[in-house]
Amino acid sequence: MSTYVEARDVAAAVAAMADGARPVAGGTDLVVGARHGKAPLPESIVGIHRIPGLDGISVADGVVRIGALTSHAAILSSPELASATAGLLDASAIVGSHATRANGTLGGNVMNASPAMDTGAPLLCHDASVVLTGPGGTRRVGLAELWTGPGKTSASPDELMEAVELPLPPEGAGSAYVRLQYRRQMEIAVVGAAAYVEVSDGAVSAARVAITALTPVICRVPGSEEALVGRRLGSNDSVSGENPAVWTQTTEIGDAIHAAGQAAAAAATPISDVRASAGYRTAMAAVVTRRAVTAALTRATGGSVTVPASDWSER
Amino acid sequence: MSIDITLTVNGVSHPLAVDPHASLLHTVRDQVGLTGSKEGCDDSECGACMMLIDGRPVNACSYLAVQADGAEVTTVEGLADGNDLTPLQRAFLEKGGVQCGFCTPGMLISATALLRDHPRPTEDQIRIALSGNLCRCTGYDGIVAAVAAAAEQG
Ligand SMILES: Cc1cc2nc3c(=O)[nH]c(=O)nc-3n(C[C@H](O)[C@H](O)[C@H](O)COP(=O)(O)OP(=O)(O)OC[C@H]3O[C@@H](n4cnc5c(N)ncnc54)[C@H](O)[C@@H]3O)c2cc1C
Ligand code: FES
Ligand code: FES
Numbered sequence: 322m323s324t325y326v327e328a329r330d331v332a333a334a335v336a337a338m339a340d341g342a343r344p345v346a347g348g349t350d351l352v353v354g355a356r357h358g359k360a361p362l363p364e365s366i367v368g369i370h371r372i373p374g375l376d377g378i379s380v381a382d383g384v385v386r387i388g389a390l391t392s393h394a395a396i397l398s399s400p401e402l403a404s405a406t407a408g409l410l411d412a413s414a415i416v417g418s419h420a421t422r423a424n425g426t427l428g429g430n431v432m433n434a435s436p437a438m439d440t441g442a443p444l445l446c447h448d449a450s451v452v453l454t455g456p457g458g459t460r461r462v463g464l465a466e467l468w469t470g471p472g473k474t475s476a477s478p479d480e481l482m483e484a485v486e487l488p489l490p491p492e493g494a495g496s497a498y499v500r501l502q503y504r505r506q507m508e509i510a511v512v513g514a515a516a517y518v519e520v521s522d523g524a525v526s527a528a529r530v531a532i533t534a535l536t537p538v539i540c541r542v543p544g545s546e547e548a549l550v551g552r553r554l555g556s557n558d559s560v561s562g563e564n565p566a567v568w569t570q571t572t573e574i575g576d577a578i579h580a581a582g583q584a585a586a587a588a589a590t591p592i593s594d595v596r597a598s599a600g601y602r603t604a605m606a607a608v609v610t611r612r613a614v615t616a617a618l619t620r621a622t623g624g625s626v627t628v629p630a631s632d633w634s635e636r
Numbered sequence: 637m638s639i640d641i642t643l644t645v646n647g648v649s650h651p652l653a654v655d656p657h658a659s660l661l662h663t664v665r666d667q668v669g670l671t672g673s674k675e676g677c678d679d680s681e682c683g684a685c686m687m688l689i690d691g692r693p694v695n696a697c698s699y700l701a702v703q704a705d706g707a708e709v710t711t712v713e714g715l716a717d718g719n720d721l722t723p724l725q726r727a728f729l730e731k732g733g734v735q736c737g738f739c740t741p742g743m744l745i746s747a748t749a750l751l752r753d754h755p756r757p758t759e760d761q762i763r764i765a766l767s768g769n770l771c772r773c774t775g776y777d778g779i780v781a782a783v784a785a786a787a788e789q790g
Contacts, residue, residue, distance in 0.1 A: 322637050325656035325702045345700065349680065352659075353698045356679045362657050368703050394692075418768025419749065420683070423692040424699070506767035507681070 327368040331375070331454055331481060337367035339456050339479040344369045346390055347424035349417065350433040375428075375483060378402060383489045389428025389482045394419070396427065397628070405489055407620055407628065408443035408496030408515050408613075414629040415439060415500065418507055428482045434468050434538070441468070441539035442515035442531040443498040449487040455480035468538040493526075494519045495621030497630040499612040500533065501605050503596075505632060510534045511597045514585060514610040516545075516617040524553045525574070530581060530614065535589040535606050544584030545610060552577040554622065578614050582607035641705035645670060646714030654701045660694070661685045663701035664711060672712040672741045676770070683769030686742035687711050693749040695768070712741035715748060724748060724786040733782035735773035743769050747783045756787055 326342070328334035334344060343363040345351050347370065355362040369375065369390070376390035378399050385405055387396070393413035396402055403410055416422055416430070416439055430440045431451060441464070450463045453476050467474050476482065490496070500513035513533030519526045530545035555572040591602035612634035616626045626633050638653040643663065650668050659678075664687070665671050676682035678697045685697040688710040715722050724747055727733070734740050743766065750757055750765035757765070762783045763776075771779060 323656045324637055325639055325700070327702070327705065345703065348699055348703065349695075352700060353680045353695075355657075356698050366656060366700070368700075370703055417680075418683070419746070419765050420686060420693040420695050420768050421680070423749075424694055504767075506764055 323362070323364045323366070325366045325368065328372055330372060331483065334367055334369050334372060334481050335454060335456055335479060337365075338481060341365050341478075342367040343478075344481060346370050346426040346429045347392065349421050349425040350429055350435075369481065376426075380405070380489055385487050385489050387427055387485045389426060389484055391427050393417075393422035393425050393427070393430075397422070403628070406443065406447055406487065406496060407626070408446060408498040408517065408617065408630075409440060410628045411498040411616075411630040412439035412443050412515075415502070415506065415508070415631060427485060431464070431467070431485060432474060432476065432482050434470075434472050434474050436471050436537055436539060437510045437513075437534040438539070439498065439500060439510060439513065439533070442513055442533045443496060443517075444485060444487065445531040445539060445541060446496055446515045446517035446529040447487040447490070448517075448529070449485050451476075451485055452483045453480040454483050459483070461486070464539075465541070471537055490517070491519060493521050493621055495617045495619070497613050497616030497620060497626060498533075499609045499616060499631050499634050501609050502631060509596070512589075512591070512602050512605045512609055514606070514613040516581075516610070516613040518549065518614070518617045518621050520554065520618065520621045523555075524551060525549045525577070525618075526551075528581075528614075530585065530610060532585050532589065532606060532610065535585075535591045535602060537590075540588075542581075542585050542588045542610075544588060545581035545614075548580035548584055549577050549614065554618070574618070578611050578618075581614050582611040585610035639702050639705075641702055643668065643701070643704055643709055644707065645709045646711060647708075652701075656700070656702055658701045659697050660687065660689075660699045660701045660704050660709070661696035664696065664709065670711050670713050674738055674741060676738070680768075681770070682739070683742040683746060683766075684739055686745040686769070688745060688749060691749070691752070693746055710745070712744055715744060722748075722786075723789045724751065724783065727782040727786040727789070728779070731782040731785055732778035733774060734778075739769060739771040739773075743771065743779055747779075747786070750783070751787055755790060757783070759784065 528549035676684035
């Protein structure tokens with residue numbers, strides 16, 4: 322016998338989850354998964370979609386906090402996130418269709434833990450963690466510790482994700498997410514990559530790179546990051562130009578971007594499926610990584626990269 | 637177990653008892669009796685079932701009716717004022733945006749949401765906004781032209 326309750330606050334949601342109920346937010350993974358036979362709907366469901374205070378975006382004390390119920394559409398229309406976490410906007414902009422983005426939430430995307438989900442790689446590059454609240458209290462878990470396998474997290478079934486938190490990036494930082502796609506909407510990443518860079522005194526002072534749909538869980542690529550840190554960008558003129566080809570292919574940073582791509586391909590252990598062979602995915606890992614790093618560096622140095630960067634880099 | 641909910645559909649409130657797993661689409665078609673919204677894929681791919689919930693476009697086939705308890709639901713039947721079609725609906729007729737009509741309810745709902753958020757959309761914005769709505773007949777050009785024409789009439 323199936324049951325449903327709607328939670329009006331976090332405590333009620335956690336209590337229902339402790340009794341065995343699965344939370345549903347936008348339902349665009351949970352309900353749709355049941356529709357196409359992936360997994361039947363849970364017998365006991367708790368609606369969390371109207372809990373006050375679980376949506377919304379705030380920046381305070383150097384921390385960007387995005388409530389679990391924040392929709393992809395709300396992420397896209399946030400000026401704070403557009404400047405702080407452009408790579409997250411690149412991801413939310415290409416989730417499903419406008420209906421998917423109006424209902425699908427960041428919490429659902431992250432907790433669903435698909436290796437192909439779009440917000441994962443940019444959030445990992447932004448060093449994000451999730452705020453989990455269960456019967457025993459609240460804890461923060463980094464994304465690398467949260468995702469334990471395809472569709473699996475280390476959160477216990479009675480822990481509600483309240484928010485994603487990440488450090489407010491300093492001046493001179495930029496991020497981007499690029500996925501390889503056969504069409505621009507209603508698509509799943511064939512492969513994807515995100516990059517976060519900080520640039521100071523004309524050189525890369527920090528770099529984080531993560532890959533999507535290339536490993537059982539979305540993960541960072543230390544080899545790509547090492548290839549970038551410390552490398553000089555060349556003159557400001559060539560860096561902030563609209564045409565990144567000028568500086569990405571012929572300079573010290575161009576070699577570093579190439580090496581970052583090669584390291585991503587070396588880290589990839591993809592599957593072959595109807596969408597692409599493992600060999601093709603591995604080859605494209607290098608391409609999307611180069612594109613993501615290029616877009617992130619362009620943003621970090623004041624250049625314009627329109628959202629979503631996937632379209633920008635194919636232009 | 638059935639759950640008591642109230643669905644407000646096109647401004648009319650309906651007290652209903654629904655199964656927790658029932659979709660909003662089946663509930664509106666079978667219990668409320670409004671059959672304008674269609675079932676194409678039952679899987680969030682085609683958009684034939686689209687409704688607005690509190691103004692948000694939703695694939696009603698894949699949305700739990702219980703989650704819409706207390707919300708304002710708009711279906712294609714709620715767009716026109718009696719026999720007075722909206723400018724968007726008239727533009728669909730004038731520009732050849734309708735052939736068999738199966739996709740039309742969802743197209744109209746999707747485009748209504750677009751025009752509310754972007755009263756002057758570019759062609760690219762129109763195509764992106766309608767990418768969750770499949771049409772097997774028109775080849776889309778008439779539909780895109782209709783949305784652009786409705787936007788011009790503002
Ligand atoms: C047509 C279509 C296209 C899509 N395209 C994309 C795409 O391009 N890229 C992409 O990444 N995804 C895509 N998705 C997947 C989905 O839309 C996103 O993952 C979305 O963000 C999920 O959010 P939701 O609120 O709908 O999740 P739900 O379905 O409500 O929940 C998903 C899972 O997370 C759990 N959960 C939800 N919220 C919480 C919480 N606060 N705490 C603990 N657990 C929670 C649920 O129990 C469930 O297991 C697509 C889906 C559809 C239907
Ligand atoms: S019937 Fe709902 S999207 Fe196709
Ligand atoms: S008019 Fe027939 S499916 Fe669109």
